[in-house]
Amino acid sequence: xxxxxxxxxxxxxxxxxxxxxxxxxxxxxxxxxxxxxxxxxxxxxxxxxxxxxxxxxxxxxxxxxxxxxxxxxxxxxxxxxxxxxxxxxxxxxxxxxxxxxxxxxxxxxxxxxxxxxxxxxxxxxxxxxxxxxxxxxx
Numbered sequence: 001x002x003x004x005x006x007x008x009x010x011x012x013x014x015x016x017x018x019x020x021x022x023x024x025x026x027x028x029x030x031x032x033x034x035x036x037x038x039x040x041x042x043x044x045x046x047x048x049x050x051x052x053x054x055x056x057x058x059x060x061x062x063x064x065x066x067x068x069x070x071x072x073x074x075x076x077x078x079x080x081x082x083x084x085x086x087x088x089x090x091x092x093x094x095x096x097x098x099x100x101x102x103x104x105x106x107x108x109x110x111x112x113x114x115x116x117x118x119x120x121x122x123x124x125x126x127x128x129x130x131x132x133x134x135x136x137x138x
Contacts, residue, residue, distance in 0.1 A: 001078060001079065001080055002078055002079040002080070003079075003080055003081075003082075004038065004075070004079060004080070004081040004082070005038065005039045005081070005082045005083075005084070006036045006037055006038050006039065006048070006052075006081065006082075006083045006084070007036060007037070007039060007045045007046075007048035007049040007052065007083070007084045007085075007086075008034050008035050008036025008037065008049055008052055008053070008083065008084075008085055008086075009034060009035065009036075009049050009053055009061070009063065009085055009086045009087060009088035010034055010067075010085060010086075010087050010088070010125060010126060010129040011034070011035065011053065011057070011059060011061060011087075011088045011089075011090050012087060012088070012089060012090065012129070012133065013089075013090055013093065013107070014089050014090070018109070019110065019133065020093075020107040020108060020109060020110075021107070021108055021109075021110060021113045021126065021129075022034070022035070022057060022059070022090070022095065022105065022106070022107055022108075023105070023106055023108055023113055023116055023117065024056060024057065024097065024102045024103075024104070024105045025102065025103040025104040025105070026101065026102065026103070027100065027101050027102060027103050028101070030103065031118035031119060032116050032117050032118045032122075033117060033118060033119065033122045034085065034122065034125070035052050035053045035056040035057055036049070036052055036083060036085070037051070037052035037055070037056070045068075045084050045086075046063055046065060046086070049063060049084070049085075049086055049088070050063065050088075053088060055098050055101075056097065056098045056101055056102050056105075057095045057096070057097060057098075057102075057105060058094075058095065058096035058097075058098075059088075059090050059091070059092065059093075059094075059095060060090070060091040060092060061088035061089060061090050061091060062088065062089045062091070063086045063087070063088050064086060064087040064088070064089065065086055066132075067085075067086055067087040067128075067129060067132045068084060068085070068086060069084070069085045069086075069125050069128050069129070070082060070083070070084050070085075071083045071085070071121050071125065073121065085125050085129075087129055087132065087133070093107060095107070110126065110130050113126055114126055114127070
């Protein structure tokens, strides 16, 4: 079986009262989700997430590795994929999308993001991130 691994993040604003989250519409598949991509060479999970965020959005972020959410699924017959997500706090809000991989991008409220996200797995990740941030704030 072919094993694949990707890493990415739920990118949020530092505003704890009304946080917003970044969603991107992926060119490959046309789905709305979070920035993520394949691990390259000997990268750590964190290095992969930071590289993919920079490539796909050009956002400078700080990773919160205390939040680490892992999803497993089969993208096609004979393959198993593991995707690791962190939370990332954006240092700015101007997104410069990578045209080759990203069709569109947007900052959304958590409730709007839940509606916009294409796949249930990604909705669960966002809900987990929301729960984590709520607990961290209190």
